[in-house]
Amino acid sequence: QVQLQESGPGLVKPSETLSLTCIVSGASIGSSSYYWGWVRQPPGKGLEWIGNIYYSGTTFYNPSLNSRVTISRDTSKNQFSLKLTSVTAADTAVYYCARTPYFYGSGSWVDYWGQGALVSVSS
Amino acid sequence: EVVLTQSPGTLSLSPGERATLSCRASQRISSDYLAWYQQQPGQAPRLLIYRASNRATGIPDRFSGSGSGTDFTLTVSRLELEDFAVYYCQRYGSSITFGQGTRLEIK
Numbered sequence: 125q126v127q128l129q130e131s132g133p134g135l136v137k138p139s140e141t142l143s144l145t146c147i148v149s150g151a152s153i154g155s156s157s158y159y160w161g162w163v164r165q166p167p168g169k170g171l172e173w174i175g176n177i178y179y180s181g182t183t184f185y186n187p188s189l190n191s192r193v194t195i196s197r198d199t200s201k202n203q204f205s206l207k208l209t210s211v212t213a214a215d216t217a218v219y220y221c222a223r224t225p226y227f228y229g230s231g232s233w234v235d236y237w238g239q240g241a242l243v244s245v246s247s
Numbered sequence: 248e249v250v251l252t253q254s255p256g257t258l259s260l261s262p263g264e265r266a267t268l269s270c271r272a273s274q275r276i277s278s279d280y281l282a283w284y285q286q287q288p289g290q291a292p293r294l295l296i297y298r299a300s301n302r303a304t305g306i307p308d309r310f311s312g313s314g315s316g317t318d319f320t321l322t323v324s325r326l327e328l329e330d331f332a333v334y335y336c337q338r339y340g341s342s343i344t345f346g347q348g349t350r351l352e353i354k
Binding site: 176220231235 | 303
């Protein structure tokens with residue numbers, strides 16, 4: 125049974141860095157069959173793709189966030205992480221970690237989701 | 248960037264009725280690169296359809312996807328109470344974007 129669990133602070137101050145980790149069980153992030161990534165959802169709004177990381181370490185980012193986003197992985201711990209710098213109130217959202225099967229390009233459909241972590245940006 | 252526009256914004260139907268949700272792309276995309284999700288309040292989205300017409304594991308056969316080019320459709324043949332939710336389409340591949348969602352509510 126594949127499970128993904130987000131962890132990290134629920135409150136971040138404006139201009140600081142948002143950091144989240146996704147712990148994966150039931151699957152290996154070292155597998156070439158999947159990308160691992162992040163999707164966010166502001167309260168009451170729709171879904172926004174943030175980025176993915178492949179087993180090789182290759183990353184793909186949403187162009188609108190590219191300058192502020194870093195996704196990394198730790199295969200020894202079977203987890204991957206998100207860092208988003210210079211946050212503002214507009215970055216307040218539920219952040220989901222996700223698994224996407226390898227298909228083509230920067231990612232594909234999400235077949236497993238974490239439960240989501242609400243991160244609020246406020247002083 | 249491909250923009251996905253979903254319609255209608257809100258669809259009001261009764262259990263047992265047929266639901267037809269639309270997802271229109273701003274430029275032609277391959278049907279291999281279109282997925283649909285269902286999201287219940289307070290929950291993560293759930294994959295329904297990938298590659299435009301393939302049902303995900305465990306998805307009832309009352310859900311079906313179709314379409315090509317710029318026009319894609321999710322159909323729910325006979326609505327059950329648990330089907331009332333928000334639905335999103337997603338384009339993936341060289342870039343990844345979501346539609347803004349369609350809310351399916353009980354009439």
